[in-house]
Amino acid sequence: MNIIIHPTYFPNIAYFVAMAKAEEVIFEVDDNFLKQTYRNRTYIYGANGKLALNIPVIHSQKNRQKYRDVKIFNEEKWQNLHWKSLLSAYRTSPFFEYYEDELQPLFNTKVDYILDYNFKCLEAIYSCLQLELNTSKSETYQKTVEDKTDFRHLVNAKKEPFQHFDTYTQVFSNKHGFISNLSILDLLFNEGPNALNYLESQTIITQ
Template identity: 60%
Template sequence: MLDVILHPTYFPNIVHFVAMVKSDSVCFEVCDNYQKQSYRNRTEIYGANGKLALTVPVSYSQKNRQLYRDVKIANEDDWQLQHLKSLQSAYSMSPFFEFYIDDLMPLFETKFDFILDLNFKCFEILQDSLQLELNISESAVFEKEPLNKTDYRPLVKRNYEANNLEKYTQVFTEKHGFIPNLSILDLLFNEGPNTELYLTRQSVNLC
């Protein structure tokens, strides 16, 4: 049995999904303090000029520690439209963009107050699009060293490097080469129904 714990993130990167697909149960960490400079509110895609970060603006002060679940989205900026336009620009020529984009539209047309709510809805839609059957739960308390779970929470850090991922064809591969561990959207738009098979062939390395 492989039971894992990790953070819900915005359009999770490929390694996050590898960890989930290869586990027997997934526990989402929802009792931690929010930390900046992570994938909690950020995803990375492959644009015409290379790697492009899409960041959800949040109202957060470093002075007062906040729980992840309490952090609000700064909806003054029209970030949803900007993210949608970036995805259209990056992936409109990909083989499966038109197949999946309608499923994702509620994420760009619905106002979310909290980043955690957005991330859970994001995961829910992706799980449905990928037709993944996963055993999901949420943490009840914060455990620095979780019992009986493989701790994949470090995957949320932006300095995590996944250099062992198998290459696949990306829209701008000929311009900038293969870029590993982007948002699951990059894999989904390029590989479509083969996405799950690709994920099961990969491994997670925390070293």
């Protein structure tokens, strides 16, 4: 199937299940930036449970701002905070050290625009997963699309449909149980080279 989906910050499991099963992935890059979405947010499994990592952005005074035009507020040391949070959450996971060298540069290099940064994160994850994708970017925004499965609704952090995915061992699962549909980083650090097999074996709710 061909799908259209938003590029987001270290996307969750549902995103990567959709992408791993797709013949072609079209990234939506012509939409307006909205708050309360995964465009600049991801969730990991911290010692106290589900933990949000947010990238601070500079909001325009205009009512509408294109996703591609939104800048990161790099005055905040958010990259250092996010990396420390990942270390705290996953340094004892089976595969953190396996991927550490590939991912750490993402938290040392400043990028001006959130869309550009999200694509850098995606490319690093493709490499870690050894996932080969046929991708392209949208040229104009279309509210409804034909000949593609529309997964753009997955960007809504507050309205996402419940996704049931198979359990896997998580670092703090003995404390808080299994937490489904976290960032792809959670799966990667816990499952390592098996992560792609896991994604390909899961089923996603389309709406």
